[in-house]
Amino acid sequence: MSARASIIPVFVPHLGCPHACVFCNQRRITGQARPADAETVREAIRRAQQIPCSAKRELAFYGGSFTAIEEERQIELLSAAKEAMEAGKIDAIRLSTRPDAIDASVLARLRAYDVETVELGAQSMDEAVLAACRRGHTVGDVRRASAMIKASGMRLVLQMMTGLPGDTPEKSLKTAEELIACMPDGVRIYPTVVVMDTELCGLWLAGMYREHSVEDAVSVCAQIVPLFEEAGIPVIRLGLNPTEDLSGGDAVAGAYHPALGELVKSRIFYNRASAQLSGIAPGSRVVLEVHPSQLSQMIGQHRENITRLREAFALADVRVRPADVPCGEIRVLACENTENL
Numbered sequence: 249m250s251a252r253a254s255i256i257p258v259f260v261p262h263l264g265c266p267h268a269c270v271f272c273n274q275r276r277i278t279g280q281a282r283p284a285d286a287e288t289v290r291e292a293i294r295r296a297q298q299i300p301c302s303a304k305r306e307l308a309f310y311g312g313s314f315t316a317i318e319e320e321r322q323i324e325l326l327s328a329a330k331e332a333m334e335a336g337k338i339d340a341i342r343l344s345t346r347p348d349a350i351d352a353s354v355l356a357r358l359r360a361y362d363v364e365t366v367e368l369g370a371q372s373m374d375e376a377v378l379a380a381c382r383r384g385h386t387v388g389d390v391r392r393a394s395a396m397i398k399a400s401g402m403r404l405v406l407q408m409m410t411g412l413p414g415d416t417p418e419k420s421l422k423t424a425e426e427l428i429a430c431m432p433d434g435v436r437i438y439p440t441v442v443v444m445d446t447e448l449c450g451l452w453l454a455g456m457y458r459e460h461s462v463e464d465a466v467s468v469c470a471q472i473v474p475l476f477e478e479a480g481i482p483v484i485r486l487g488l489n490p491t492e493d494l495s496g497g498d499a500v501a502g503a504y505h506p507a508l509g510e511l512v513k514s515r516i517f518y519n520r521a522s523a524q525l526s527g528i529a530p531g532s533r534v535v536l537e538v539h540p541s542q543l544s545q546m547i548g549q550h551r552e553n554i555t556r557l558r559e560a561f562a563l564a565d566v567r568v569r570p571a572d573v574p575c576g577e578i579r580v581l582a583c584e585n586t587e588n589l
């Protein structure tokens with residue numbers, strides 16, 4: 249998964265979706281209501297071309313169930329995208345869809361139009377959670393579709409959510425492990441946000457769903473992200489992309505934070521530092537050395553990690569400094585009398 253890709257999104261809000269999943273309102277999430285057609289694709293590419301870009305340019309059909317759209321419309325959209333690729337205006341095509349909308353004929357069509365990456369909304373690998381969210385597909389569908397996409401030679405990206413109705417941190421960890429077993433080329437993690445005009449919003453207002461707070465999301469994602477990293481699977485997105493509509497009131501509750509990914513990275517550093525400081529004598533003075541690019545992640549927003557570590561271990565002092573340390577690692581120097589540190 250290239251960090252250098254420049255995504256040209258074309259939203260197909262709810263196109264192909266057999267029904268509404270309880271948490272979803274793509275019109276509010278994407279800020280777009282009009283269904284896409286070939287002209288939408290050409291217009292998106294024209295606008296993108298006005299911005300000089302040396303990164304790989306990927307046209308992405310997002311916000312619906314692409315492969316469940318009527319075949320004629322899929323072909324209209326894919327033809328416009330392939331035309332642009334042949335003209336050298338874009339470098340790749342990707343799309344998102346549902347696990348139960350993948351079969352051999354669908355994959356043959358996608359390959360014929362040179363689609364490079366298929367993103368599957370798995371959301372959970374727990375049957376009860378899938379049912380509570382009215383996803384309309386099973387855990388088996390995710391496994392089967394993932395295997396077929398991998399076997400077709402296309403790249404596979406899996407999306408999961410945390411904090412769904414009926415979900416628990418344990419179920420989210422299990423979902424992450426099961427997704428790792430599907431060997432995707434990347435994952436997206438979306439902690440649940442309560443979006444206006446969704447069934448979930450009604451459940452939340454009626455007191456039948458407890459919101460997945462930013463703290464809940466940070467806590468569980470700080471356990472999940474290292475699992476993917478250890479498996480060599482890049483987390484290419486964490487949290488909904490902030491939009492004017494979501495920030496302006498459409499995100500009514502839940503884990504909506506414009507810097508959620510940073511909060512999670514910072515919590516991972518806190519967890520690692522805590523593990524390394526286990527058993528340290530109270531009153532110690534500590535210096536934590538990290539890679540220069542990760543100083544702010546170690547310190548945390550508003551110096552949160554420093555304050556929490558000092559309190560949790562009754563430390564006299566905690567300092568952070570840049571050093572020749574591999575990314576993601578922490579070198580701990582500790583002393584009861586640190587005048588020499």
Ligand code: SF4
Nearest residue numbers: 265268269272311312
């Ligand atoms: S989550 Fe996906 S399948 Fe469900 S309604 Fe939204 S776009 Fe459609």
